[in-house]
Amino acid sequence: ADGGGEEGAAEDLGYIYDTTTNTYTVYNADGLMAWNEATRKDLSINCTLTADIDLTGKKWTPIGDGSMSKYGYQGTFDGQGHRITGLAITTDNPRGESAALFGGIGGNGEVKNLQLVDVDFNVIQYGVAGGIANSNFGTITACSVTGTIAAASGSVGGIAAANSGTITACWFKGDIAGPNRGNIAAYNLSLIHI
Numbered sequence: 571a572d573g574g575g576e577e578g579a580a581e582d583l584g585y586i587y588d589t590t591t592n593t594y595t596v597y598n599a600d601g602l603m604a605w606n607e608a609t610r611k612d613l614s615i616n617c618t619l620t621a622d623i624d625l626t627g628k629k630w631t632p633i634g635d636g637s638m639s640k641y642g643y644q645g646t647f648d649g650q651g652h653r654i655t656g657l658a659i660t661t662d663n664p665r666g667e668s669a670a671l672f673g674g675i676g677g678n679g680e681v682k683n684l685q686l687v688d689v690d691f692n693v694i695q696y697g698v699a700g701g702i703a704n705s706n707f708g709t710i711t712a713c714s715v716t717g718t719i720a721a722a723s724g725s726v727g728g729i730a731a732a733n734s735g736t737i738t739a740c741w742f743k744g745d746i747a748g749p750n751r752g753n754i755a756a757y758n759l760s761l762i763h764i
Contacts (some may be wrong), residue, residue, distance in 0.1 A: 647679075
């Protein structure tokens with residue numbers, strides 16, 4: 571007997587996950603948020619963007635810990651030239667919180683070919699802020715950031731608050747405010763290639 575059928579579209583997760591390469595291929599905001607959640611359990615999950623992403627209204631948690639290289643993001647994030655817009659982070663924690671796309675990029679981590687457009691980062695009390703990362707121990711290549719980045723008492727960098735890795739062909743345009751600040755990095759302990 572005919573059991574009938576089901577109608578309706580399958581849920582669109584906003585990403586495709588490849589178990590062989592440990593890669594999320596992301597094409598909308600929900601997919602990027604799902605990747606963000608997954609990296610809290612595995613900092614080596616790769617991400618490739620195939621479309622511009624609008625994060626307006628989404629609560630972003632910076633990926634990885636910037637205190638040491640081994641705690642940072644260890645995968646490859648390839649923006650493929652796409653834009654992330656609407657990324658806003660405001661913190662007001664007296665114990666310290668930071669604002670960035672990545673809290674830390676580890677020694678094996680790589681972020682490349684990405685545009686962050688009109689970010690709005692504001693660390694009201696203690697903490698640092700960086701466009702792409704708070705701390706970079708890996709590589710950041712061909713990335714750009716525009717917008718406003720501010721920290722009342724910490725370091726502020728248009729690309730990274732502190733660089734201990736390699737930053738190549740990146741730029742920032744916008745407003746930076748904080749006691750220690752730099753257009754690319756507030757503190758550079760390694761290599762920056764224009």
